[in-house]
Amino acid sequence: MTEHNGYTTRLQNLLDRWSAGDEKAIDEIIVHSQEQLRRIASRMLSAKPHVGRWNLTDDVLQNALIRLHRSLKAVKPDSKRAFIGLAATQIRRELIDMARSLYGPEGRGRHHKSDPGQADPDGNAHPLYEKADPADDVINQLEMVEFHESVDMLAEDEREVFKLIFYQSMTQSEVASLLKVSERTIKRRWRQARLSLKRILGSDEK
Incomplete structure (x- = not known):
């Protein structure tokens, strides 16, 4: 991960202002860190292709930033280390909730059926790729949710x-x-x- 001294110095200044009670600093912190948080969200999403199939990085980031904004109202991180840790936690929680929503009882990921491929000369359609057992897919996603929740332990x-x-x-x-x-x-x-x-x-x- 490449460090940019200008980014870190500016972030620390904003965090100091927020800790000192400057209400305007919180929005500036979000704007200043958005690109770095987008990169983190992209890396996390790429590790979860079953969630990424249904959501773009900006979908994850937008919802995670709302979570982060709420968290910053209650917690005032005093360093880049603390802030990035808090932000990454909110992104991870958003991905967990997305997985739950997609692969829960009514989730579209659980009930989705892939479009068939082109028909053969006899008119029989074939899948574009070998389809996994939907039950296995759901189990894998629920196990992944359990794994991520266990990290907090x-x-x-x-x-x-x-x-x-x-x-x-x-x-x-x-x-x-x-x-x-x-x-x-x-x-x-x-x-x-x-x-x-x-x-x-x-x-x-x-």
Whole structure:
């Protein structure tokens, strides 16, 4: 993830103004960070093709920004690290709600039937691609929702590292620099976070 000193300096200035009670700063924070948050939303959405099939990045971003605006009314992050963490959480929650809506009992993702392909000479239509079992599709999506919700159950230091690497595509070196700890510490927290998730989800994988 590329760092831009101008972006970070401006963001910190806006966060300081918001913490000091400047009501106008909150909207400026949203506008200033929109492009970076769009990139985060795009990365998260690309990891969830069954949600991305029905929603564009800007759909996710728009709803997540509404969530973020509400959150900023209650929480005043004092650094870029805290702000990006808060924003990424709102994007992730929006994706979870989208998955629930799409693959719940009345969801269009659960009941969707793919259009057939061109008919053969005998008039029989064939699917454009091999269609997966709809039941498996729903189960996979519900398991994915459970996985993302389980991330919030991790210990704070594990959760922060996991979110930065898994959701924001940061390297371990970049995370170490951001959190001002050694790369060895990040490797340890990243490994422990994955082991903790396996325990939470009841996996026997090593």
